Amino acid sequence: MHVTKNENAWGGHPVLHPIGRGGRLFCRFTGIPYVNLTWWHGAIIVATLLMMASGAAAQYGNTTENILTTIIKWTPLMLEGFKMNLLMSVVAMSVGTMIGVVLGLCQVSLIPQVRTSSWLLTQLLRNSPWLVTLFYVMYIIPFEFHIGGVLIILPDWIKATFGLSLPVLANVSEIVRGGVQSIPETQWESARSLAFSRVQTLWMIIIPQCMKRMLPPWMNLYAIVTMATVLGNIVGVSEALTITRDILAAEGRNELLLPMYGYVLFLFFIYIYPISRVTVRLERKWAVDT
Template identity: 55%
Template sequence: MNGRAMPVLPPAAEALAARAAVERAQGGAAPRLRLRHGLVLGLLWAGAAMAQDAAGETAFAALMRWAPLLLEGFGFNILISFLAMAFGTGAGAFLGLGQIAPSRGLRAFSVGVTQFFRNAPWLVLLFFCMFLLPFEFVVLGATIPFPDWVKAVIGLALPVMANVSEILRGAVASIPSGQWEAAESLGYTRRQTLWRIILPQCVRRMLPPWMNLYAILTMATVLASIVGVAEMMTLTGRALAAENRADLLLSFYGFVLICFFVYCYPIALLTRRLEARFAVAG
């Protein structure tokens, strides 16, 4: 009051502003994972794993018999996430460049494709790819199978493509317009400006949301179990059906949950560190 500025807390204000920018880019609230969440989850799972059936076998012992197969399925989840992220990133980069292209028609097409796949349910895209794509191809008389897991990779790569496209467009838009003008005054063409000045600066701005998108994609790979892909969730269901023990549900699905947490939590930590570092440097 009386003409004096109200006291503020700059570090807290900067942290809130950086978090708000991240949530706007993601389209929703960013989760705050802590190590204690994993510890609580591990304690609950350990308690369930010590339960015994009528024959005296603990759930943990039963889980250990199936663990190699379940971990093999988890490796398949990671493979699907790698391939979907690679294909989605490559296609999304071209689509994002199309959103900022000088051609009005190309911009309209790129924006339309981006918004369509960005707002389409991932499971619906999986079903479309699973049932619309053929089971095999015939090339020069040779029959080439088209397995379900490849269709799952394509189905998951489509929303990744759209999100990467939007991440790239947002990163380019965040570069001050004065850099375009300065490059033009130095005789750079638009293409030279984009590749030599703008895009190199966009990489660090894109990295945190790109890593966050990969973590989301990894957790979404369990959707492939619904369309019959033999990944971790599918194999867990088969193991439970073979054991036919209701007391194994919590321990087996808890094991699946812990595997994904252990894999995705370091990614979340690294993403937060990069967000803080680039928010200060940018």
């Protein structure tokens, strides 16, 4: 991510430019580093997993094969928990994106009250620790609702997902704001000369141009959110880390501790690695000069 000053109607705020070769590896206004995984990251994880299994086997008088067999035996159950992580990440990104796009467009509004209030909300949610936000949501939103005499129970994973969607919408808001402000002011002037309204200019000219600039950081944010779903373990959601903890309690074998958690890390790597590679490739393909 490369950030420059664009002296235009937006008051010279930092604007969004996709990363290119030699560019920065983090987004300054989202505060989130880019996930740039390579094949050797996976090789290190696999090698570390095997070393942990071998070391644990030697320490507790077991065999590496026995530890790996136990991990494979529990893999189907762990994958069920991993599906919950993926479900939470998709829902959080969907909700956060829909609200974040609106909030981001409000940040470039010509109405000062709308622009200021949306900026304040974005900064509040963006700079709040994700875990703190998650705890607030879990305790503020009730576990059940009574609507028309009908009892509606709200599962923990839905509340946790909503908690994760709050920082997502703030970061999406900044991505949208940066993408819109990265388009040269001459585009707005040309549209005005053709009698386009501001809404027509935004949806027909500006948004189509900045979609390529916004997609890579949005994909990177999804990778971050997927990894952050393990925070649901702290608030009782039955996801991959929670199930792994339950498996360790059921087995009662200390030698499985590090290998099992290393295996969870490997599962996340397998899923996030393709997203990371596509993100980097799109950033380089759609890089813009500043």
